Amino acid sequence: MSPRATSVYRCQECGFASPKPGTCPDCLRGAGAYVQLVEERSEAPARGRRPGAVSPGRPQSLKDVVLEAGDRLPTGIGELDRVLGGGVVRGSLVLLGGEPGCGKSTLLLQAARALAKARPPVLYVCAEESAAQVKMRADRLGIAGDGLLLWAETDLGSVQAGLDDVKPQALIVDSIQTVFLPDLESAPGSVAQVRECAARLMTQAKGRGLATFLVGHVTKDGAIAGPRVLEHLVDTVLYFEGEQHHAYRVLRAVKNRFGSTNEIGVFEMAERGLVEVANPSGFFLSERPIDAPGSVVVASLEGTRPMLLELQALVSRASFGTPRRTVLGADYNRVCLLLAVLEKRAQLPIGNQDVFVNVAGGGRVVEPAADLAIVLASASSYMERPLPADVVVLGEVGLTGEVRAVAGLEVRLRAAAQLGFRSAVVPQSGAAEMRSVPLSVRGVATVSEALEALLP
Numbered sequence: 130m131s132p133r134a135t136s137v138y139r140c141q142e143c144g145f146a147s148p149k150p151g152t153c154p155d156c157l158r159g160a161g162a163y164v165q166l167v168e169e170r171s172e173a174p175a176r177g178r179r180p181g182a183v184s185p186g187r188p189q190s191l192k193d194v195v196l197e198a199g200d201r202l203p204t205g206i207g208e209l210d211r212v213l214g215g216g217v218v219r220g221s222l223v224l225l226g227g228e229p230g231c232g233k234s235t236l237l238l239q240a241a242r243a244l245a246k247a248r249p250p251v252l253y254v255c256a257e258e259s260a261a262q263v264k265m266r267a268d269r270l271g272i273a274g275d276g277l278l279l280w281a282e283t284d285l286g287s288v289q290a291g292l293d294d295v296k297p298q299a300l301i302v303d304s305i306q307t308v309f310l311p312d313l314e315s316a317p318g319s320v321a322q323v324r325e326c327a328a329r330l331m332t333q334a335k336g337r338g339l340a341t342f343l344v345g346h347v348t349k350d351g352a353i354a355g356p357r358v359l360e361h362l363v364d365t366v367l368y369f370e371g372e373q374h375h376a377y378r379v380l381r382a383v384k385n386r387f388g389s390t391n392e393i394g395v396f397e398m399a400e401r402g403l404v405e406v407a408n409p410s411g412f413f414l415s416e417r418p419i420d421a422p423g424s425v426v427v428a429s430l431e432g433t434r435p436m437l438l439e440l441q442a443l444v445s446r447a448s449f450g451t452p453r454r455t456v457l458g459a460d461y462n463r464v465c466l467l468l469a470v471l472e473k474r475a476q477l478p479i480g481n482q483d484v485f486v487n488v489a490g491g492g493r494v495v496e497p498a499a500d501l502a503i504v505l506a507s508a509s510s511y512m513e514r515p516l517p518a519d520v521v522v523l524g525e526v527g528l529t530g531e532v533r534a535v536a537g538l539e540v541r542l543r544a545a546a547q548l549g550f551r552s553a554v555v556p557q558s559g560a561a562e563m564r565s566v567p568l569s570v571r572g573v574a575t576v577s578e579a580l581e582a583l584l585p
């Protein structure tokens with residue numbers, strides 16, 4: 130069957146495809162202007178084989194499939210290895226997404242150092258920067274660069290053709306939005322280019338057993354440009370998150386064919402690159418004020434890893450009009466709900482107060498287990514009375530003011546004990562089983578009981 134050329138018209142914002150030209154039904158650009166669909170011509174792929182699929186040969190019995198040992202290469206960065214599931218798997222394609230400037234190139238350059246030391250050579254395709262720019266970054270990071278090859282090239286075809294000469298053990302492509310295939314008509318960074326480039330790299334990774342990292346820039350609405358078209362294709366999707374004005378960064382796996390998606394890695398952006406934060410709780414609590422009203426520590430669980438965070442609330446009388454609620458690092462609607470519960474079930478008249486809630490150090494906590502801490506921080510600020518400094522608070526709060534169970538209570542409490550906390554206020558339902566935890570644990574069934582216990 131001979132391949133035939135086809136045309137599709139695609140929205141460059143959301144990836145919507147149509148067989149006819151026109152405007153995107155979903156996307157508007159400022160001032161209500163519609164987004165025009167852009168024509169993409171492509172050769173219809175030969176039937177039968179999806180790009181990226183591994184040639185299966187013929188069916189074999191599951192019990193006969195051999196696992197090759199030594200398939201994982203450690204990147205030398207403990208936090209990254211953990212998120213990957215214990216190093217990067219040979220022949221896998223890993224997408225590292227994040228907003229511009231969050232440190233993706235820095236992280237991969239640091240990973241390339243250890244990879245290059247253990248299994249040279251490592252090829253770093255810098256399609257966004259010149260080799261000199263990467264060299265400057267490497268100097269800043271103190272990377273000598275043995276076994277590390279830089280290639281400032283945007284034409285992916287040339288890169289692929291060069292691989293036979295270079296024979297790299299690992300490949301880094303920075304970024305997928307700037308490389309392109311000249312035989313496709315659409316522009317670099319367009320959905321068609323991004324998808325086809327990634328598909329070729331996938332086939333190549335599987336064919337050569339080459340560990341491949343792709344950098345992907347995330348657009349403002351949170352999707353990797355070439356909107357999420359890559360997520361289903363690659364083996365592993367990692368997101369690198371962090372506030373621009375805070376030093377700490379969290380690496381999170383949202384998909385991992387070779388490991389769990391529960392693990393996170395925590396880094397701090399320092400003068401000389403990204404530094405692993407082995408004890409994130411200590412990092413977040415390092416500047417905690419002692420005996421300040423409105424400050425409560427919660428033991429949140431990031432995947433399987435407990436992390437202690439300081440929740441702060443500031444409650445002050447609204448000077449005019451409707452009281453404001455401002456929330457940073459937590460869910461706005463959830464906070465509004467909790468304030469309503471506090472007012473109605475604990476008779477704390479905060480309806481006419483401005484309330485500001487913040488997770489100190491730029492942290493984030495979205496799980497309901499932090500509900501009780503938000504309630505207590507707000508109450509503490511309103512009453513101008515501090516909570517005991519050595520207490521952690523846990524519990525989901527329901528609309529009737531009941532305190533509900535949280536998952537993983539024991540690991541959370543053990544982590545708190547390790548950091549020197551002496552007591553905990555937890556949901557009644559779980560308190561009885563916590564006898565082995567080296568903390569004085571108090572169970573509460575309602576918000577009022579918790580207030581009674583900590584702010585009598």
Ligand code: TYD
Binds near residue numbers: 229231
């Ligand atoms: P970079 O890795 O270039 O981000 P990305 O590839 O995700 O766009 O890093 C961006 C920021 O990190 C930049 O603003 C400077 C800062 N930075 C440091 O603070 N220290 C360092 O050692 C390096 C290399 C970068």
Ligand code: MG
Binds near residue numbers: 233234235303
């Ligand atoms: Mg970069």
